[in-house]
Amino acid sequence: MMIQGITGIRIVAAAGLLLLTVGAHAGLMAYQANGVDLVYDDDYTPTGASAPGLTWTADANLAASETFGVTGIDANGIMTWDKALEWIDAMNMANYAGVNDWRLWSALNRNGSGPCSEFDCTDSELGHLFYIEGGLSASDMITSSTVLTDVFTNMQDNVYWSDTEFSVSDAWYFGTDVGDQSNFSKGNQVYVWAVRPGQVAAAPLPGTAMLMALGLLGLGAGRMGRLWP
Template sequence: MFKHTLALVGLSLITLSANAALYDRGNGLIYDDVLDITWLQDANYAYTSGYAAANAVGSPHSGSTNIQADGRMGWGAAKTWADQLSYGGYDDWRLASAGNSPTYGYDVTTGELGHMFYNNLGNTAATSILGNVSFTDATLGGGTQSFVNVQSDAYWLGEEYAPDIGHALAFNTNNGHQHTNGKWYSHYSWAVRAGDVSSVPVPAAAWLFGTALLGLAGVKRKHC
């Protein structure tokens, strides 16, 4: 009886873990337990932090290092901003990745922004991300949360386009299309870092599993 019930609890844990995705860690940090990465909740922090306005240079689409006051930048400037960003006690931020062996087009979920657009937020191809920027916080007792300052426009990804290093990869949040573009274009940037920021993360599934084990231990003692 004990082994059978434990197996059912284990199955429940697997199911809940598969469904869990985003955890609000507070302080503007959102953890994705599927990709094991942490996002800034602010999808245009280069603007809201004042960085873009303070470092604005060049006109839109004028070169890889151009920075616009609204947060858009050339690819080189975007890489520099993300690599030098310090937030929440962490200084290992970067641009979102296109993933291994990136592909192009709609419904591409192998990259981090594609995974966010389609899997986490449930948006569909040829629609704007602004249709849904909210998610259910998988933290125990969490409610509905939203990303902020999300732009329905192109966002730079961290990888160059290998056949032509004058281009880099980007993801259009206005329609869910992953593509390449010249590094001189002015696009937005969304910072991400590897791993969780919670020192002792306790997902709802793990809490349920631990509680169930304690209950089962009591059941076993009753039948001994």
């Protein structure tokens, strides 16, 4: 007769491996919350943030398909800086993905200093995504990073507004076509990309996998020591 305890040990070992796999993600993690595709960056937390990490919309040109009722947005998703702030407000009013703390990405460094200007600005939110997570260099286009195209859709090799003002008339941007960060007139029409602090609480991927692993652990523990007939 074979002791089922051996099988139980194997189940427990497999469950432990699954638990380790759930916790062993680095950098970017695609997930879904309340039916919305999102991407979590676990190694970028601005000073003073309400939660660790940063969540991006997986759709890097969401405004082209979802205006949240805001008029004056071009059909391809570009808009002025003031219109971008209006769009973010409407996004929060709509409780997008179940949360209402969306904002444009920040051009400041994570410790609140800056902004950095020109190339290799690796410590702003979009600069970190481009250079560190994407593994790109100055003059590269963001769509050339397979790390980023694996988790994001509709990325534009163009210019994205930040939420950071330079002056009454100008605001900071990041050029995802070459990797530069600078400022120009708020009247220019460019793309927008929303972020929020931490992970959206309804994210199912880690929780679902964790419950599966715990179920396997319970199953293995319950069967250990029983004999096969």
